[in-house]
Amino acid sequence: MAGSMNKVILIGRLGRDPELSYTPNGQARAKFSVATDEGYRDRQTGQKVERTEWHNVVAWRQTAEFCGNYLTKGRLIMVEGKLQTRKWQDQNTGQDRYMTEIVADNVQGLDRAPDGQQAAQGGHQGGYQQQNNYQQQGQQAPQAQQQSYQQQNTQYQQQNPNQGQPQQAEEDLGPAFPSEASGMDDVPF
Amino acid sequence: MAGSMNKVILIGRLGRDPELSYTPNGQARAKFSVATDEGYRDRQTGQKVERTEWHNVVAWRQTAEFCGNYLTKGRLIMVEGKLQTRKWQDQNTGQDRYMTEIVADNVQGLDRAPDGQQAAQGGHQGGYQQQNNYQQQGQQAPQAQQQSYQQQNTQYQQQNPNQGQPQQAEEDLGPAFPSEASGMDDVPF
Amino acid sequence: MAGSMNKVILIGRLGRDPELSYTPNGQARAKFSVATDEGYRDRQTGQKVERTEWHNVVAWRQTAEFCGNYLTKGRLIMVEGKLQTRKWQDQNTGQDRYMTEIVADNVQGLDRAPDGQQAAQGGHQGGYQQQNNYQQQGQQAPQAQQQSYQQQNTQYQQQNPNQGQPQQAEEDLGPAFPSEASGMDDVPF
Amino acid sequence: MAGSMNKVILIGRLGRDPELSYTPNGQARAKFSVATDEGYRDRQTGQKVERTEWHNVVAWRQTAEFCGNYLTKGRLIMVEGKLQTRKWQDQNTGQDRYMTEIVADNVQGLDRAPDGQQAAQGGHQGGYQQQNNYQQQGQQAPQAQQQSYQQQNTQYQQQNPNQGQPQQAEEDLGPAFPSEASGMDDVPF
DNA sequence: TTTT
DNA sequence: TTTT
Numbered sequence: 093m094a095g096s097m098n099k100v101i102l103i104g105r106l107g108r109d110p111e112l113s114y115t116p117n118g119q120a121r122a123k124f125s126v127a128t129d130e131g132y133r134d135r136q137t138g139q140k141v142e143r144t145e146w147h148n149v150v151a152w153r154q155t156a157e158f159c160g161n162y163l164t165k166g167r168l169i170m171v172e173g174k175l176q177t178r179k180w181q182d183q184n185t186g187q188d189r190y191m192t193e194i195v196a197d198n199v200q201g202l203d204r205a206p207d208g209q210q211a212a213q214g215g216h217q218g219g220y221q222q223q224n225n226y227q228q229q230g231q232q233a234p235q236a237q238q239q240s241y242q243q244q245n246t247q248y249q250q251q252n253p254n255q256g257q258p259q260q261a262e263e264d265l266g267p268a269f270p271s272e273a274s275g276m277d278d279v280p281f
Numbered sequence: 282m283a284g285s286m287n288k289v290i291l292i293g294r295l296g297r298d299p300e301l302s303y304t305p306n307g308q309a310r311a312k313f314s315v316a317t318d319e320g321y322r323d324r325q326t327g328q329k330v331e332r333t334e335w336h337n338v339v340a341w342r343q344t345a346e347f348c349g350n351y352l353t354k355g356r357l358i359m360v361e362g363k364l365q366t367r368k369w370q371d372q373n374t375g376q377d378r379y380m381t382e383i384v385a386d387n388v389q390g391l392d393r394a395p396d397g398q399q400a401a402q403g404g405h406q407g408g409y410q411q412q413n414n415y416q417q418q419g420q421q422a423p424q425a426q427q428q429s430y431q432q433q434n435t436q437y438q439q440q441n442p443n444q445g446q447p448q449q450a451e452e453d454l455g456p457a458f459p460s461e462a463s464g465m466d467d468v469p470f
Numbered sequence: 471m472a473g474s475m476n477k478v479i480l481i482g483r484l485g486r487d488p489e490l491s492y493t494p495n496g497q498a499r500a501k502f503s504v505a506t507d508e509g510y511r512d513r514q515t516g517q518k519v520e521r522t523e524w525h526n527v528v529a530w531r532q533t534a535e536f537c538g539n540y541l542t543k544g545r546l547i548m549v550e551g552k553l554q555t556r557k558w559q560d561q562n563t564g565q566d567r568y569m570t571e572i573v574a575d576n577v578q579g580l581d582r583a584p585d586g587q588q589a590a591q592g593g594h595q596g597g598y599q600q601q602n603n604y605q606q607q608g609q610q611a612p613q614a615q616q617q618s619y620q621q622q623n624t625q626y627q628q629q630n631p632n633q634g635q636p637q638q639a640e641e642d643l644g645p646a647f648p649s650e651a652s653g654m655d656d657v658p659f
Numbered sequence: 660m661a662g663s664m665n666k667v668i669l670i671g672r673l674g675r676d677p678e679l680s681y682t683p684n685g686q687a688r689a690k691f692s693v694a695t696d697e698g699y700r701d702r703q704t705g706q707k708v709e710r711t712e713w714h715n716v717v718a719w720r721q722t723a724e725f726c727g728n729y730l731t732k733g734r735l736i737m738v739e740g741k742l743q744t745r746k747w748q749d750q751n752t753g754q755d756r757y758m759t760e761i762v763a764d765n766v767q768g769l770d771r772a773p774d775g776q777q778a779a780q781g782g783h784q785g786g787y788q789q790q791n792n793y794q795q796q797g798q799q800a801p802q803a804q805q806q807s808y809q810q811q812n813t814q815y816q817q818q819n820p821n822q823g824q825p826q827q828a829e830e831d832l833g834p835a836f837p838s839e840a841s842g843m844d845d846v847p848f
Numbered sequence: 849t850t851t852t
Numbered sequence: 853t854t855t856t
Contacts, residue, residue, distance in 0.1 A: 096404070146744065168854090
């Protein structure tokens with residue numbers, strides 16, 4: 093934890109609408125891919141070439157819901173997060189497989205949202221506690237999450253859960269680590 | 282807030298021991314300066330030149346206490362934070378004066394602490410809630426710190442203060458913004 | 471130079487059109503200010519507050535010309551650069567004065583340029599060698615720019631400006647360090 | 660190319676000595692893995708947990724040689740670079756496989772090198788042009804390195820490798836993109 | 849001094 | 853799979 097940094101910053105465009113889903117214990121999760129471009133001049137031909145890199149991003153909780161609700165295919169966004177590589181076994185071959193994702197803790201829309209879209213250029217810096225109280229209408233039927241009044245995006249970007257008293261409903265909150273939650277996936281991506 | 286980023290990352294050495302102090306309402310604040318070096322080759326002489334840049338850094342609350350307690354002159358550290366420029370009036374000339382600081386929200390020691398120093402290479406990522414509720418003893422006399430077990434770097438780097446019950450002692454908490462607190466300074470730096 | 475990092479990344483809006491000028495030896499220099507916003511919740515009132523931070527940015531050579539030619543007031547841009555603090559003496563009071571700037575080495579427009587503007591969303595990653603060999607016309611009178619076809623943004627973010635022919639006029643190139651060039655200013659900002 | 664950013668910054672420890680090799684056209688390439696740690700508190704047990712993330716890094720040319728020559732297993736380093744995902748086909752199953760790497764353009768040692776190691780804490784910021792014109796000796800047999808005095812971090816993070824003399828042997832330079840060169844690998848990692 |  |  094100390095003497096350590098794992099930081100990714102991307103600016104690029106969404107290849108598709110984010111996919112918002114909920115884990116069995118009600119965690120919102122959004123997945124999407126972001127294209128970054130890089131220009132260079134081919135040394136043989138001297139021509140300009142554009143190269144696109146695709147990045148798999150996953151966001152959790154309020155950040156996930158922001159992404160799922162406000163970001164759409166083609167939007168220019170900024171993503172700040174960390175690298176995380178998940179490992180799984182290929183069910184057919186038994187081989188180890190790996191997938192690297194950016195776990196986003198700050199996502200912002202940088203261009204104007206398409207017309208008819210509210211909260212257009214908003215951004216969101218996710219927090220553990222910052223989930224919304226969706227009452228089960230959508231994907232996967234999340235329950236609980238009764239804490240959506242919680243303030244978010246305070247100055248220090250951190251907050252203290254639960255000063256001096258037991259936190260209830262632990263079982264609703266899901267794993268503290270996205271990688272654990274994402275382990276619930278049958279198909280890794 | 283949206284479509285916005287203000288990010289600084291420094292790796293450099295402490296010019297002096299951090300100065301830890303407390304605002305009247307008990308906020309811990311650490312100030313220190315960090316040197317970064319940059320090498321370049323002088324185009325007239327062709328000689329290598331090293332240039333040092335000094336950065337003024339301020340940290341608050343638990344991050345401040347980490348800095349004040351564990352970092353010393355000469356240590357190599359990493360600072361992640363944001364830029365903030367304070368303005369004040371020169372008391373003699375009446376001129377506007379400005380000072381730019383990095384407000385650190387993540388500070389880590391990168392080298393081994395000197396012998397006899399514990400928690401050598403520790404780091405700290407400060408949080409709003411992570412303050413100690415100092416009861417106004419003023420400078421240099423913090424007691425208590427009864428919440429220091431809260432120093433944790435949870436996954437999302439944010440947490441929820443105070444789930445479902447009123448936060449007491451608002452008046453102890455100090456300004457939500459460091460810049461406001463730092464306005465209490467007579468001398469800006 | 472080693473064990474050192476001095477990195478700033480901003481996303482924000484231009485407060486005014488960049489000011490493009492040329493040093494006596496023909497260096498293009500652009501100055502502009504960028505606003506970043508930060509939202510937080512006031513702890514006394516519980517209300518959301520938006521706070522704007524202004525950043526002074528300076529760019530050099532091709533990056534400067536890109537800024538001067540394509541970026542305008544109100545544009546959302548990304549700036550990558552380093553912190554640099556210049557010191558000078560107040561001519562009246564004799565006091566030391568300081569000013570912190572971001573020296574940009576990568577600037578990109580993130581939103582659509584206003585109509586009638588070409589090369590709208592372009593970006594530029596400046597390079598030492600990417601300067602135009604202006605022949606000393608001094609401020610405001612650059613001619614030529616005969617090298618502006620030079621490829622930019624190569625893969626490694628560096629380029630060789632001088633493929634296969636000797637680089638002349640080293641003495642025209644100006645100081646290797648922007649801070650030295652900017653020392654030519656009478657008024658620091 | 661414009662409106663795009665693909666940036667990674669890591670601080671962590673080398674899992675092994677970097678592997679330095681040369682592509683058929685003489686490009687130096689170093690591969691290594693870096694561990695970053697992250698602490699969090701398990702929400703079920705309340706215990707502190709440390710989690711290690713491993714990152715695959717590749718560096719090219721002078722940066723590669725710096726890594727291969729001066730960095731060793733266990734060293735604390737800083738890596739700045741970009742994300743790149745390579746795709747290949749599994750030769751047995753025919754499946755598409757992916758591997759994500761950080762392509763480093765700036766690597767620095769942050770702690771003291773072990774005794775008997777020179778250039779201990781050095782760093783290197785690679786450049787396209789900073790290659791050594793290896794004359795095709797193939798793996799492990801670089802001679803010359805006659806340009807190694809060029810390792811400088813000039814102000815603009817770019818350099819002109821070719822001061823005053825023509826650059827020969829363009830055809831020796833290899834692909835402009837590391838990913839193309841790395842396509843020469845039989846085994847992807 | 850920008851913008852939403 | 854995005855966009856200019």
